[in-house]
Amino acid sequence: MDPLGTPPSTPPGRGSRQVVGPFTARQLSLAAGIVLACAALLLVATRPIAPGSGSAAPTPITLATPFLVGSAVTGLAPGDVAPELTVKGPDGSPAPLLDLNGKPIRLADLRGRLVLLNFWATWCPPCQSETPVLRDLDEAYRSRGLSIIGIAVQETTPADVAAYAAKYDIGYPIAFDGKADVFRSYKVYALPTQVLIDPDGRVIEEINGPLTEAAAGPLLEPLLPLPASPGVPSAPPTAPASAQPSPSSAG
Secondary structure, X not given: OOOOOOOOOOOOOHHHOEEEOOEEHHHHHHHHHHHHHHHHHHHHHHOOOOEOOOOOOEOOOOXXXXXXXXXXXXXXXXXXXXXXXXXXXXXXXXXXXXXOOOOEEOHHHHOOOEEEEEEEOOOOHHHHHHHHHHHXXXXXXXXXXXXXXXXXXXXXXXXXXXXXXXXXXXXXXXXXXXXXXXXXXXXXXXXXXXXXXXOOOEEEEEEEOOOOHHHHHHHHHHHOOOOOOOOOOOOOOOOOHHHOOOHHHOO
C-alpha cells in the first residue's frame, strides 16, 4: 500500500492490453478467426466444379439446390404465351437476343419444337452440376424436336461464357443476357431456372433448380413432338457410377 492507503493497481493481463485503438489482443485474435472461418466457408460454397475424369463435363453435385439471386416472385403460369427473347437495343427499341456467335435466337423460329430455356451462370455451382445433364439431353433429344437454349445471366463478358461452353463441349445455343432483359421478362429469381415451352409457344412448366438425370427423361419424354428413331435409345444414357467422380474430388 502507498502512504495514503490506496492499494496499487494490478497490471492489465497480457490478453487485455490495448493493441489497436480500443481493442485488445484477445479481441483482435477472435475477430481474425471469425474472418478466416467465413472466408473458408465462402471458398467451399463458390469454388467451381472440376472436370470429371475422362469427361469434359463438370462433376455433378449431389442434391444441388437453386442459387437464389432475388426475392421469390410469381412467374409465368402454364398456358401463358412465352415472351419473345428480346433485349433493349442501343436506341431503346426491342432487339433479338443473340447467341455467342451473334446469331439471333427467336422463339418464333422454334415453333413446332419443344423448347427448354435454361437460365444459368458459369459461377453458379448448381448450374455447373447441371451442365452434363443438359448436354446429354441435347444430344439424345435434339432429333426428336427438343431445342435447349442456354441464357447466361449476371456474367462479366460473353468471352467468359464462351470459354466455359468450349471447355465443357456444350453443343446447344447459348445467349448472353448482359442487361438481364430476358431474365426480367421471365421473372426469374433463382439459378438455374428452366422454362419448358410447347411447340405452340406456350409455357408448360417452370422449374427452379437443376435438372437431374433421374428426373429429366420422365419429364421430357411425353412432351417430345417427334417419335424416337428405330434403334435409338429413348432416354439419355446414364454413365456408370465408376465414371462419375464424387463431389469430394472437385477442385
